[in-house]
Amino acid sequence: MFAPGTAVRVKNDWPETRGPAHVRTPHYLRGMQGTVVRHLGTFPNPEDLAFARPAPMRALYHVRFAQPAVWQEGRSGDELQVELYEHWLEPA
Amino acid sequence: MDKDAPRNHHDLGGISKFMCEAVDTTPHTLTDFDKQVDAVRGILGAKGIMTVDELRRGIESIPEAEYHRLSYYRRWVRSMTSILLQKGVITETELRAALESG
Numbered sequence: 562m563f564a565p566g567t568a569v570r571v572k573n574d575w576p577e578t579r580g581p582a583h584v585r586t587p588h589y590l591r592g593m594q595g596t597v598v599r600h601l602g603t604f605p606n607p608e609d610l611a612f613a614r615p616a617p618m619r620a621l622y623h624v625r626f627a628q629p630a631v632w633q634e635g636r637s638g639d640e641l642q643v644e645l646y647e648h649w650l651e652p653a
Numbered sequence: 654m655d656k657d658a659p660r661n662h663h664d665l666g667g668i669s670k671f672m673c674e675a676v677d678t679t680p681h682t683l684t685d686f687d688k689q690v691d692a693v694r695g696i697l698g699a700k701g702i703m704t705v706d707e708l709r710r711g712i713e714s715i716p717e718a719e720y721h722r723l724s725y726y727r728r729w730v731r732s733m734t735s736i737l738l739q740k741g742v743i744t745e746t747e748l749r750a751a752l753e754s755g
Contacts (some may be wrong), residue, residue, distance in 0.1 A: 577661045583710045588660035589667045611710035613703075613740075632667055 562620060563597040568653035569624060570594045571645065576608075583611030586649045589631055594653045598623040601644060620647040662717040690726040694733065703736050711736045 563569060573592035576582035585607055601623060605616035621644055628639035665671050683691075697703045711732025715723065723731060737743045 575659050577664075578659045581710075581714070582661075583706075583713065584661070584664070587666045588658045588664045591658070607706060610704065610706035613707055 562600065563622060563647070563650065563652075565597055565599055567597045568594065569597055569650040570653040571624075572649050572651060574649075581612075583608050586645055587643065590626065590643060590645070593626055593631060595624040595626040595643075597650075598625050598642060606646065606648070621645070622647065622650065624650070661713060662720065663713045687726045690729050690733075694729060697733065697737075702742055703733070703740070707736050708732050 571586060571590045571593050575591070576584055599622065601621045603618045603620050606619045607616070609616035623642055624645045626641045626643070627637075628635040628641045629637065631641055694705075694708065698705065708729065709732075712720075712728045714735065715728060715731050719731070720728065734748065738745065738748070
């Protein structure tokens with residue numbers, strides 16, 4: 562579990578390139594560093610549910626990113642908050 | 654600026670070609686077709702034949718050109734058809750016969 566305030570990095574992983582995949586992590590966040598805001602709950606992994614496979618429970622977090630670093634636009638202080646599953650996050 | 658990423662086509666957040674189109678927020682009425690598609694989806698779910706998670710995956714798998722051409726509920730029909738074929742619930746032959754009998 563990640564505590565609020567923990568610096569995390571989104572895995573720079575591309576399951577889409579390895580065959581049929583259902584991914585909830587937006588492409589523009591892969592490899593980006595953000596900060597955990599809060600734990601939202603624990604849910605069956607949607608990547609497995611999409612294929613009707615047994616789905617292990619995964620923690621879901623709100624993670625906040627500085628927007629200029631993500632899209633190379635916006636002002637300092639602009640932020641982006643996205644829901645991400647624990648298996649996409651690693652300590653930064 | 655678009656990342657040169659091997660993203661799937663439905664993963665279009667922040668892609669510049671979709672950022673300059675006005676979103677139509679006018680309320681619209683559902684057609685009979687829309688309601689029928691929703692009803693079929695409901696039956697498939699209630700009978701445990703397929704889930705909304707599979708429906709979403711099937712929608713994401715529609716080839717890009719077709720995806721943008723199809724209406725919201727036509728994407729649902731396209732997805733339900735391919736999921737039912739993949740799971741062996743219906744066969745190509747049965748589908749063709751049903752379509753031909755109108």
